[in-house]
Structure formats: C-alpha cells, structure tokens
Amino acid sequence: MQHPLIYSVVPVTFRLDLKDPFIFCAHHLDHFPAGNAQLGPQTPPQNKEYNMYYGNVVPGFPEHPHTGFETITLVEQGVVDHFDSLGNAGRYAAGDVQWLTTGNGVEHCEMFPLVHEDQANPMELFQIWFNSSPEQKQQPADYKMLWREQIPHVIEANAAGQKADIRVISGQFKETDALPRPPHSWAAPAENKVNIYLITLAPEAEVTIPATSASSTRFCYFYQGKSLELEGQQMDVKHLAELKPDVEIHLKGGLLESRILWLEGEPIGAPVAMRGPFVLNSEDELNAAFKRYRDTHFGEWPWPSPAPVFERKQPRFATYQGGEHKEYPEQL
Known part of the structure; x- marks a missing residue:
C-alpha cells in the first residue's frame, strides 16, 4: 500500500508488533464450549485446541509474575477472574477493561470461567503490553478497573x-x-x-x-x-x-x-531489556529482578490455588488495598 x-500494513494472526511506548498486543480469541460444574469445558480439549488454556480445569493463565510494564486487558467477549499477590481479586467481563501497572513486581492469575452451562462461552480479549518509564518501574504495583458502564x-x-x-x-x-x-x-x-x-x-x-x-x-x-x-x-x-x-x-x-x-x-x-514477563532497561536489571523474584516471589500468594475462580453466579466486582475496599459497577 x-x-x-x-x-506500513501487515497481516496479523495473533500478535501485534508495536513500537514505544507499546511493547506488543495479543488478540486472543477462543471458542470455548458450554461449561461444566467446575467451570471448565463440558467437552475436553483436544491437543492444543485453544490458545488460552494453561489451567488444569478452567481455561486461563494461572499464577505468574510480571515486573516493569503495564498490561491493559480489553475484554470483548467472556468473563475473567483476577487474583494477585497484593491480595486483590475481582471478576470482569465483556466491555470492561483492567489496567495493571506491574511496577516493581506482582504475581497474578487470569482465569476464564465458562459460566454458561447451556451455551458456548466464546472468549475474546486484547491484552496490550505497555511500557513504563524507568522511574515507574520502581513503583509499587497497582491496578484499576474501567467498567463498561463508565467508559x-x-x-x-x-x-x-x-x-x-x-x-x-x-x-x-x-x-x-x-x-x-x-x-x-x-x-x-x-x-x-x-x-x-x-x-x-x-x-x-x-x-x-x-x-x-x-x-x-x-x-x-x-x-x-x-x-x-x-x-x-x-x-x-x-x-x-x-x-x-x-x-x-x-x-x-x-x-x-x-x-x-x-x-x-x-x-x-x-532502553528496553525484556526477558519473558519482565521488562526493564538493562540485562543487569533483569538479572537482579529474576533473583529478587526467586527470593521473594514478589510477595506471598494468598489464594488457595495457583488458578482460583469465583462461583458461577458471582457478579462483576473488584477489590483494592489488599481486599479492604470493594466495588461493584452498579455502585460507581
């Protein structure tokens, strides 16, 4: 063109390769079937049928670390259950956006409970990996929900x-x-x-x-x-x-x-130095961050499993300050 x-114009199958201040964006789309009593699929997955299926029962991404950048998750279809090492948790869904600044380190999980037992549970989201400045990489991790009713x-x-x-x-x-x-x-x-x-x-x-x-x-x-x-x-x-x-x-x-x-x-x-889910400014900083993660895990994981989910009927909500503050969209 x-x-x-x-x-430039380039085709995209999954990953959007971007430029500063963006790192990349993943466009996830999985056509999950109806859910079972454990919020997993009624039909067991075959081989690597789905892109976002790293849990043992419920699809999603169990406990994993991040540091030095931001994840901006825009949900177009489906439900996401969030838990983190700060003690926060929440459920958000189609039309909602979660903005997480990982700062100097956090662990979290993103699970996709199949809440519908009588119909398919398609899951579509964008996750933008967005860089932080050197000073922001040293700040405590934080997140904010942007609810669909308020956007x-x-x-x-x-x-x-x-x-x-x-x-x-x-x-x-x-x-x-x-x-x-x-x-x-x-x-x-x-x-x-x-x-x-x-x-x-x-x-x-x-x-x-x-x-x-x-x-x-x-x-x-x-x-x-x-x-x-x-x-x-x-x-x-x-x-x-x-x-x-x-x-x-x-x-x-x-x-x-x-x-x-x-x-x-x-x-x-x-400068950008990236190794897996860590994005810093030099190889020395990456090495120090990995050592700190091995020593501390960026805090204790306060949840009963690496891949927890809420019950089927849980409405959308979010907690902040280690669970001390709770909000629901209709209360904003």
Whole structure:
C-alpha cells in the first residue's frame, strides 16, 4: 500500500508488533464450549485446541509474575477472574477493561470461567503490553478497573445517518476524556498523549481521528468486518497499519460492521531489556529482578490455588488495598 500517511500494513494472526511506548498486543480469541460444574469445558480439549488454556480445569493463565510494564486487558467477549499477590481479586467481563501497572513486581492469575452451562462461552480479549518509564518501574504495583458502564463513548453520524461509536479507553477523543488511569502509568499524564480507542463503524459509517504530535507512535488494527477504507485506501480485515501521527486520518467502514483498535502515544525513549514477563532497561536489571523474584516471589500468594475462580453466579466486582475496599459497577 503506497500512501504518504500510511507507513506500513501487515497481516496479523495473533500478535501485534508495536513500537514505544507499546511493547506488543495479543488478540486472543477462543471458542470455548458450554461449561461444566467446575467451570471448565463440558467437552475436553483436544491437543492444543485453544490458545488460552494453561489451567488444569478452567481455561486461563494461572499464577505468574510480571515486573516493569503495564498490561491493559480489553475484554470483548467472556468473563475473567483476577487474583494477585497484593491480595486483590475481582471478576470482569465483556466491555470492561483492567489496567495493571506491574511496577516493581506482582504475581497474578487470569482465569476464564465458562459460566454458561447451556451455551458456548466464546472468549475474546486484547491484552496490550505497555511500557513504563524507568522511574515507574520502581513503583509499587497497582491496578484499576474501567467498567463498561463508565467508559466514555463518542457517537458520530455522517450525513446519511450511519454511526461511528468510539470507546475512549485512554487519553482523549476530541473533547471527551477517558477515565483516569493508574497514577504510576505512562498514560496518566495528558502530555504523553496515550490515546486508546475501540471503534465500531456501522456499515459505511465514517470517522476522522484528530492529529496527534509528530513524535507519537500511531497504529490502527482492523480486526472485524469485511473491508475498511483508510485514507481512501482499502485495508483488509486482520491487518495492522502504522500511520503518520500529526495529521487527521479518515476511516470509512465497508458493507458490514467494522471494528478497529486504535493506539497512539508519545514514546518513553528509554532502553528496553525484556526477558519473558519482565521488562526493564538493562540485562543487569533483569538479572537482579529474576533473583529478587526467586527470593521473594514478589510477595506471598494468598489464594488457595495457583488458578482460583469465583462461583458461577458471582457478579462483576473488584477489590483494592489488599481486599479492604470493594466495588461493584452498579455502585460507581
């Protein structure tokens, strides 16, 4: 695709390779069957049938460590049970976003209970690995829930009435601000211009994304639909475009509903040393972090197993401050 505003377009099967301040983004999609009494699948999995199945019974990712970066988990379908070494826990689901700053170290698990016994349990989410500044890597771990009822939407319609729905996960879209991010996030200060949107275009709907700074990184991932017109160029589904940041970008949907993940932000500009789930600034820092994890496990794991889940009927909620504070979406 030759276009002065489109730097590159690449196909995506699972992982979106991004640039500073983003590390990468995984687009997970598993078509889990109906659940059994233990919240696992009624039909046992065959070989490596699913991408997100590391538990013995319930799908998901049992207890594992992180340090030095942030995970931003945007759920499109399904249910997630979260537990961590800070003593926090919660359940969130389709439309919710969890923003975790791993700071100087945390263990957590992300399990996907199959809560429906009489129908399939599809699980779809984006998990963005987002870098932290050197100073933020030294801060205590923290997290925040962005509940679907509270996430701002901007609705725009063209002359024919076709609507664009922009969910503002981070930053700002025109005059609409996102919910606050965790305080030790690179995305928290407005000057870092970390804008994350989930965009849904009705058939043939249009939207224009405002320009950001010339130094920002900018990506558009077209993940559902038939076709997308990007600055007058046709873009196929499951493709990632890197774009010029300091200009407006015009999008127009095809004959089917189109869904887009939009990512942009100022780079941190620090060296990156990454080994598995640890992201620091040098090999010496990585070695020290792995030693600290072997010695401390980033705190005691306070839960009865490496892969706990809540009961089937548990509503969405989150705890903070080691479980001292609890919130439910309807109480916000």
